[in-house]
Amino acid sequence: MKRGLLPAIFPLLFLLPACGGEAPFAPSASANPWKDDYRSVAWMESYRAWGTYNVHDPSCKKFGDYYYMYSTDAIFAENRQAAREHGVPLGYIQVRRSKDLVSWEFLGWAFPAIPDEAVQWVRSHANGKGATNIWAPYITRHNGVYRLYFCVSAFGKKASYIGMAESLSPQGPWTQKGCVVKTNGESAMNAIDPSIVVDRESGRWWMHYGSFFGGLYCVELDPETGLTATPSDLGHLIARRASYRTDNLEAPEIIYHPTLKKYYLFYSYDPLMTTYNIRVARSDKPEGPFVDFFGQDVSDTTNNFPILTAPYQFDGHPGWAGTGHCSVIRQESGDFFMLHQARLSPHNVMMVLHVRQLLFTPDGWPVASPERYAGGRRQQRFGKADLAGEWEVMRIAEPAKERRLEAGQVRWGEETLKNAEWSLSSRAVLTKWGRVKGKGKGKGKGRWRFSGKHQTMNLTLDGETIENIFVLPGHDWEREQETILLCGLDSRGCTFWGKRIK
Numbered sequence: 001m002k003r004g005l006l007p008a009i010f011p012l013l014f015l016l017p018a019c020g021g022e023a024p025f026a027p028s029a030s031a032n033p034w035k036d037d038y039r040s041v042a043w044m045e046s047y048r049a050w051g052t053y054n055v056h057d058p059s060c061k062k063f064g065d066y067y068y069m070y071s072t073d074a075i076f077a078e079n080r081q082a083a084r085e086h087g088v089p090l091g092y093i094q095v096r097r098s099k100d101l102v103s104w105e106f107l108g109w110a111f112p113a114i115p116d117e118a119v120q121w122v123r124s125h126a127n128g129k130g131a132t133n134i135w136a137p138y139i140t141r142h143n144g145v146y147r148l149y150f151c152v153s154a155f156g157k158k159a160s161y162i163g164m165a166e167s168l169s170p171q172g173p174w175t176q177k178g179c180v181v182k183t184n185g186e187s188a189m190n191a192i193d194p195s196i197v198v199d200r201e202s203g204r205w206w207m208h209y210g211s212f213f214g215g216l217y218c219v220e221l222d223p224e225t226g227l228t229a230t231p232s233d234l235g236h237l238i239a240r241r242a243s244y245r246t247d248n249l250e251a252p253e254i255i256y257h258p259t260l261k262k263y264y265l266f267y268s269y270d271p272l273m274t275t276y277n278i279r280v281a282r283s284d285k286p287e288g289p290f291v292d293f294f295g296q297d298v299s300d301t302t303n304n305f306p307i308l309t310a311p312y313q314f315d316g317h318p319g320w321a322g323t324g325h326c327s328v329i330r331q332e333s334g335d336f337f338m339l340h341q342a343r344l345s346p347h348n349v350m351m352v353l354h355v356r357q358l359l360f361t362p363d364g365w366p367v368a369s370p371e372r373y374a375g376g377r378r379q380q381r382f383g384k385a386d387l388a389g390e391w392e393v394m395r396i397a398e399p400a401k402e403r404r405l406e407a408g409q410v411r412w413g414e415e416t417l418k419n420a421e422w423s424l425s426s427r428a429v430l431t432k433w434g435r436v437k438g439k440g441k442g443k444g445k446g447r448w449r450f451s452g453k454h455q456t457m458n459l460t461l462d463g464e465t466i467e468n469i470f471v472l473p474g475h476d477w478e479r480e481q482e483t484i485l486l487c488g489l490d491s492r493g494c495t496f497w498g499k500r501i502k
Contacts, residue, residue, distance in 0.1 A: 025386035027483040027500060030475060033102050033374050036317075036344050036352055042077035045086045051096065051104035055353035057136040057193075057251070058339050060327045063146075066097040067329070068170045069339070069353075070110060070137040070148065076350045091133040093150060095171065101337060101355050102375045107171060110137070110148060115176050118152035118161040125184040130154020136193045136251070136325075139170070146170050147226050149180065149194040149207075156407035158183045158213045160191040164226050180207065180227050181219060181234055189214040189234060193325075196221065197254040197263060197286045205229075206286045208238065208252040208265065212408040215240030215299070216252050216267060218287050238288045239267060239281065239298040248272075248408030251325040254286065259334070260364050265290050265298075266308075266338075268324035271408065273348050273415040275399035276324030277310035278340065280366055293365060293493035303398070305493025308368045309340065309356075310396050312423040314499070316478040319345040320354075321417050328358065335378070336360075338368055348415045359470050359487065367470065367487045370394070370497030374475035382471055382484060384450045387457070388432040390439065390502035393486070394425040396495035428461070428498075436461055457486065459496075466490045469498075476501070 034052055041049040056074035060067055071094045083090050093110035114134055122131040131152050138149040146167045153160040161182045165174035183191040190213035198205055205223045210216035219228055219235025241249045251268040262282045269277050281290035281298045289297050292304035313319030322343035330336050336358035344350040357369040357378070400420035403410055427439035436446040436459065446461035450471070457469040469488030476483045476499055486498030 024388065025382060025484060025500075026389075027476065027479070027481045027502070030374075030376070030480060030482045032475075032477055032480050036350075036477075038350060038352070039077070042350075044079055044082040044088045047088055048106055050094075050106045052353040054094065054351055055096075056341050056351050057325045058327045058341065058353065059136075059138045059195075060329055060339050061139050061141070062329065062331070063141065063170045066099055066170075067101060068139065069096045069098070069104070069327075070094070070139050071096075071341075072135045072137070073109065073133060074351060093134050093137050093148070097170075100375055101339075101373055104353070110172055110174055111150075111165070114152055115163055117176075117179065118163055121161045121179075121182050122152050122154050122159045125159035126154035126157050130157065130159060138194045138196060140196050142223060142226065144168070147177075148174055149196070151192045151194070153190075153192055158185055158187050158190045162191045162194050162209060166226070177225070178227060180221070181209065183234070187214075187234065189217045189237075191234075193251050195253045197256060198223075199286050200256055200258070204286075206254070207235075208254045209235075210239075210252065211250040212241065212244060212246075212248045215244055215249060216265075220287070236287075237299050238290055239265065239304075240301060241269070242301045242303050244301065246405055246408070248405070250408075253326050253328055255328045255330070256286070257330075257336075257360065257364075260360065262364060263290075264328075264366065266326050266328060268326070269303075270324075270399065270401065271403070271405060271410045272322050272324060272341075273343060274321050274403075274410050274417055275311055275401055275421050276322040277396075277399065278308040278324050278326055278338075278368075279304055280306060280308060282364070293489075306365055306367075306489050306495065307396055307398060307493065308338075308366065308495055310399050310423050311345075311417055311421055312394060312396065312425075312497075313345070314392060314394070314425050314478045319417070319422065321345050321348045321415075322351070323354065336366070337373065338366075343415075346416055348417070357472070357474075359472075361489055362468055365489055365493075367489050367495055369472065369474060369487050370485055370499055371474045372477055374477070376475060376482060377473040380473040381452070381455060382473075383452060385432065386484060387448075387450055387471065387500070388430055389500050391428050391430060391486075391498050392425045392501050393428050393496070393498040394423055395490070396423050396497060398494075399423075457488075459486075464490070466496050469496060474499070 057072040205221040216239040309323040326340035474485035
């Protein structure tokens, strides 16, 4: 049988109801947990309402009953005078917590000031500039002690410092323990964006860090101190882009998958205010080497796949840019979630937290849900009849770009996305006979086949087959309804997204 075609018996099965005689699934109305445009609560005195707002470079872990999230203190509508009047500190790591990954309580700021040692190091190597904010925190715990790693830097320079503070509570207060790594203009790398993983066999600790200044590096830590195992060690190269002197690469997040027994390195490409997008590589060892979807070593100068997120726009919404810098968590159930920042278009200055369910294909590659997590049904199973209807589908492809960048970023005032930088959706109708028909701006036709046992779909459209597409329940934020979602990877390592709209 040719791939993507159905045997004669399958059309008969599509006539059957979803299960047990029940009517086939139809999308149903459901309000969004929050509005995406948060100008009404953007002011300094409203900071307690910033639950999912002003989130930048998140790091999340679950401690006890709560998920705690720490992030760079980047604020839309920041006003330093108003902040002083209302007693709001600026620049010292935002802290939140949640019990369900949906409703987030803003707790305040982690530190009362930027550590003097970090300020002195950065400014002494950046002509007296920089060190005005704390960037890209990372949270972990060792023997009951919480460790908060953080970065202080100067924009566009390698004058950077990763420090670490400890506390007996995830809410602090925090005691500074010193410098982990620091870099200057002579360094091959940039001391920014830390992420830590423990070798499941040896117990050795490894920190991944870096940016487009030389790529991503990995250095061993002493688990007892939380600092480098060898003083002044800066580690070894693990990832770099093809045009690494101009194209942005940053924000490593390293995790371990206990079932697949692989270490996954997530990282972000391109400017954070526009075409920011998330890639992933994997390894048998936490210190690498890491390979991509095609088996390429990501320390080589080749752009790598798969690509999990990129700027996208579903119908009925202005769209999202800056979909990068992720944190990945694994729940006690074994489910994985990815938390990342995103910027509301068209101006791309409001920063909103996105939480997406993360699934792993039979080949062991992660793929992210097309819609943000909003609670609700996660274990619901579907039948073939549930999938017949009208869908909005999208391919998350590498964004086209012809931008003049500065330090890997777009220049201020040039953050509006251009047409070629979007991933846009099209319409398709899945018939109960297993056919696919393009609708409106949709391209053409094809066939689909569903596995109820695995809750996956094989889809052939315009001659291309995408196998093992996950079928899962989810929330349609653009239409404010509960629906069915699709997510998978094509043969090029590009994410395929879909959602049933009728």
